[in-house]
Amino acid sequence: MSDSVMPAVDVTDLSFSYGDNTVVSMERCRLDRGRSMAVIGPSGCGKTTFLHLLAGLIRPATGAIRILGQDLTQLRGAALDRFRGRNIGLVFQRFHLLPALNVRENVLLAQRLGGGRIDAARVATLLEQLDLGGLEQHKPSMLSQGQAQRVAITRALVHGPQLIMADEPTSALDDRHAEQALALLQASAQTVGAALLVVTHDQRVRGCLDGEFEMQVPA
Amino acid sequence: MTWLRLAVANLGLSPLTSAVNVLLMALGTASIVLLLLAGSQLSETMSRDARxxxxxxxxxxxxxxxxxxxxxxxxxxxxxxxxxxxxxxxxxxxxxxxxxxxxxxxxxxxxxxxxxxxxxxxxxxxxxxxxxxxxxxxxxxxxxxxxxxxxxxxxxxxxxxxxxxxxxxxxxxxxxxxxxxxxxxxxxxxxxxxxxxxxxxxxxxxxxxxxxxxxxxxxxxxxxxxxxxxxxxxxxxxxxxxxxxxxxxxxxxxxxxxxxxxxxxxxxxxxxxxxxxxxxxxxxxxxxxxxxxxxxxxxxxxxxxxxxxxxxxxxxxxxxxxxxxxxxxxxxxxxxxxxxxxxxxxxxxxxxxxVSRILQLVGIGLDGLSAFSWVLILTAALSVFAALYGSLRARRGDLAILRCLGATRWELLIALLLEGLLLSVLGVALGFLTGHGAMELLGGWLESTRGVALTGWTWIPAQTLLLFSLFGVGAVAAAIPAVQAYRTDVARTLAEG
Incomplete structure (x- = not known):
């Protein structure tokens, strides 16, 4: 199986627990490249934890997580950090832009940490596409919530990751901006042929994406 | 370069705190430099005159x-x-x-x-x-x-x-x-x-x-x-x-x-x-x-x-x-x-x-002043520590996002150390400049009033040691915050928002 036909996400027999409390438990979840999927479920079903597992930020108790063909459980330390930086773009509920850096520097930092190659032209183009053209020198504190959201998305996409994961990307946005952000995520993912995984309880998202994966609160 | 830029930017976020830390460090450094220069030149002059x-x-x-x-x-x-x-x-x-x-x-x-x-x-x-x-x-x-x-x-x-x-x-x-x-x-x-x-x-x-x-x-x-x-x-x-x-x-x-x-x-x-x-x-x-x-x-x-x-x-x-x-x-x-x-x-x-008896007496005074200067340096180090440690809680999210973007634990550690080091380097540089300048001014005054010729434009070997130990002070002050940064629990921080 060559790299390009490997699924972006391939999870089998996954479980994760805090102490005795099992938080995530699933037999199988799979997302192909170029496809998008919503991960839905009631509060407390472990959606965010699942996303953290897929990003390699925490380790599962059992099971295997293959991202773009790479078994995350085989990677440790710096190698895991580098793999994440290079291949996964993350967008969070809170935007977590670095307050000390301006918009442009925030995006450039992701590019550098994600692959080390600085492509200022791509940064400029992306910012332009997201209506952030005039804000490059602005500090995050000067941005509106919507602008900050779009900067966070730009930052997640800028280094061309093969898997884009977003945690409640639309929860803070009104209908118009939610639609825009979702459309941007999809369009960006399609442009680079990346898979898109969106964790959400936002009903507006359901139906916009190629597929759905519903999580249950573990028994 | 990325990390240095980030460290500079972070220090720039709270300019007043950073400036106070740099000044504290500079003050302590300047006093020690001044004492070192005066002490060594005094004993050198004295032994030269008695040769x-x-x-x-x-x-x-x-x-x-x-x-x-x-x-x-x-x-x-x-x-x-x-x-x-x-x-x-x-x-x-x-x-x-x-x-x-x-x-x-x-x-x-x-x-x-x-x-x-x-x-x-x-x-x-x-x-x-x-x-x-x-x-x-x-x-x-x-x-x-x-x-x-x-x-x-x-x-x-x-x-x-x-x-x-x-x-x-x-x-x-x-x-x-x-x-x-x-x-x-x-x-x-x-x-x-x-x-x-x-x-x-x-x-x-x-x-x-x-x-x-x-x-x-x-x-x-x-x-x-x-x-x-x-x-x-x-x-x-x-x-x-x-x-x-x-x-x-x-x-x-x-x-x-x-x-x-x-x-x-x-x-x-x-x-x-x-x-x-x-x-x-x-x-x-x-x-x-x-x-x-x-x-x-x-x-x-x-x-x-x-x-x-x-x-x-x-x-x-x-x-x-x-x-x-x-x-x-x-x-x-x-x-x-x-x-x-x-x-x-x-x-x-x-x-x-x-001469050795006189220098011993003078030395007691110099030692006292020098101890006081080290207290200043210690204060500066504590202040650097407090500033970095205090900002850590507010910056946990930043640190977590850096990890998500591909930064390693060690890079976060280095980022924090760099901030401490940067403060001490700035403070030490300013302190050395001030110390040498003050020595030169004092030297000019002593020469005109007391006939003792001392200069600020000289470098004694002890200063090289001082330079590196002061850089070390900055690094030590940043060590605990840096280890905390290293240990950041990314998933939990992100989950907590």
Whole structure:
């Protein structure tokens, strides 16, 4: 199986627990490249934890997580950090832009940490596409919530990751901006042929994406 | 570069805190640098000035005062000694070089030292222009004196009674500059050298002047000017109101060392005949006839003949302020000082020992100040720690996102260390600049007021060590926050928002 036909996400027999409390438990979840999927479920079903597992930020108790063909459980330390930086773009509920850096520097930092190659032209183009053209020198504190959201998305996409994961990307946005952000995520993912995984309880998202994966609160 | 840029940006987020930390660090660093520079240059200057002088002979009293006055010219001399006494030791085979010093006058705060040309040689001070003294009232001035008092070849100046400015001026007997010394960076630069005889002569005159003054106003010059020849003056005051009496007194001194019977004759003579030029000449002839066989004594008498003939001047006692000794063999250090001190008439002080004693005393003060400076540095380190640690909670999200973007744990650790290091580097740089600048300013002030030449534009090896240990302080202050950053639980931080 060559790299390009490997699924972006391939999870089998996954479980994760805090102490005795099992938080995530699933037999199988799979997302192909170029496809998008919503991960839905009631509060407390472990959606965010699942996303953290897929990003390699925490380790599962059992099971295997293959991202773009790479078994995350085989990677440790710096190698895991580098793999994440290079291949996964993350967008969070809170935007977590670095307050000390301006918009442009925030995006450039992701590019550098994600692959080390600085492509200022791509940064400029992306910012332009997201209506952030005039804000490059602005500090995050000067941005509106919507602008900050779009900067966070730009930052997640800028280094061309093969898997884009977003945690409640639309929860803070009104209908118009939610639609825009979702459309941007999809369009960006399609442009680079990346898979898109969106964790959400936002009903507006359901139906916009190629597929759905519903999580249950573990028994 | 990414991390350095991020560290700079983060420090820029709270400019006031960062500035205070940098200033605290700079303040502590500047004080330590200043103390280091002052301490090392002081001890260097002191040992340079004492180089080549193994022993100082002077009157009994404080050995520190003797060394300070005779070697560094930084204190008033404890008194005078008889040249003969000193020369007895100078003739000792253990002595290689013996240089007499006679102090008492100054010009614009620069001391006039009656000595021999060997004194300049001691400091390797060659002549920049002119020659060494030949006759009476010829002077060779040190480079600093020439520069700041505006003296050059051929200029003349009147010495002032006493070692401070503002004393009675010997205006009727000005010195003439016949030579200027090359700069040496030693005490000689700030001295005016002349022959022993010039100093003696001037004080012989001074004696008569003082007398005239006393006659007129009944004042006491000896006390007024703290003159080191005060002993002489005192006697005059006690015994004499006219020249004849003064002569009596001097004759009495001679009597002690030379010829009892003869001096008594003279004494009688004086009383009978009063003061009379011709008679005084007779009297000196008398001395010659009765044969003081010491060659130097003869010279001196000749000298005084001229004097007496010209100025109706009594014969002053031959005294010097101190004698600098250089041993012919280092072995002399074992025996000679003890012998001199045991003999009782003189005191022998070894500059090396007294210097280390002085530096030890100064060192206690410097150590205290230096401890205080380290307290400042410690405060700066704590402040850096508090600032970084305090910002850590607010920045946990940033750290987590950096990990999501591909940063490793170690990179976060380095990022925090860099912030601490950056603060200390800025503070240390500012501190070094300030410290050196302050030293230079202080040096200039000390040079103009105290004659101690210190400079800020120098680098001593201890500073290199200081530099790196201060960088270390910044890194240590950042160490705990850095470890916290390393340990950031990314998933939990993100989940908590």
């Amino acid at each position: 080549g002088i193994d022993l100082v002979l002077g009157p009994t009293g404080s050995p520190v005062q003797l060394v300070l006055s005779a070697v560094y010219h930084a204190d008033v001399p404890p008194g005078n000694i008889r040249l003969e006494e000193a020369e007895r030791w100078a003739d000792d085979p253990r002595v290689g070089t013996a240089i007499p010093l006679s102090l008492g006058d100054s010009y614009r705060g620069y001391r006039i030292v009656g000595t021999t040309a060997e004194y300049a040689e001691l400091y390797g001070a060659g002549l920049a222009t002119g020659r060494f003294w030949d006759g009476a009232l010829e002077a060779v001035v040190g480079s600093a004196v020439a520069q700041s008092a505006g003296l050059s070849l051929g200029s003349s100046f009147a010495g002032v009674h006493g070692l401070e400015e503002g004393g009675h001026s010997h205006e009727s007997h000005p010195y003439r500059v016949v030579g200027v010394l090359e700069p040496t960076g030693t005490v000689v630069d700030r001295l005016i050298l002349t022959s022993l005889e010039s100093v003696w002569d001037l004080h012989a005159h001074e004696t008569s002047h003082a007398h005239e003054h006393e006659d007129e106003a009944g004042g006491d010059h000896a006390d007024e000017h703290g003159h080191v020849y005060g002993h002489e003056h005192g006697h005059e005051h006690d015994d004499g109101h006219d020249h004849a009496h003064e002569r009596d007194e001097h004759d009495h001194d001679h009597e002690n060392s030379h010829d009892h019977a003869h001096q008594h004759d003279e004494h009688d003579h004086d009383h009978e005949n009063g003061h009379d030029h011709a008679h005084e000449r007779d009297e000196h002839d008398h001395d010659h006839e009765h044969g003081h066989d010491d060659a130097r004594e003869h010279d001196r008498h000749d000298h005084n003949h001229k004097h007496v003939a010209e100025h109706d001047q009594p014969d002053p006692d031959r005294e010097i302020t101190a004698m600098l000794i250089r041993y012919s063999s280092p072995m002399a250090a074992m025996t000679m000082p003890r012998e001199v001190n045991a003999a009782g008439a003189l005191q022998a002080a070894a500059p090396a020992m007294e």
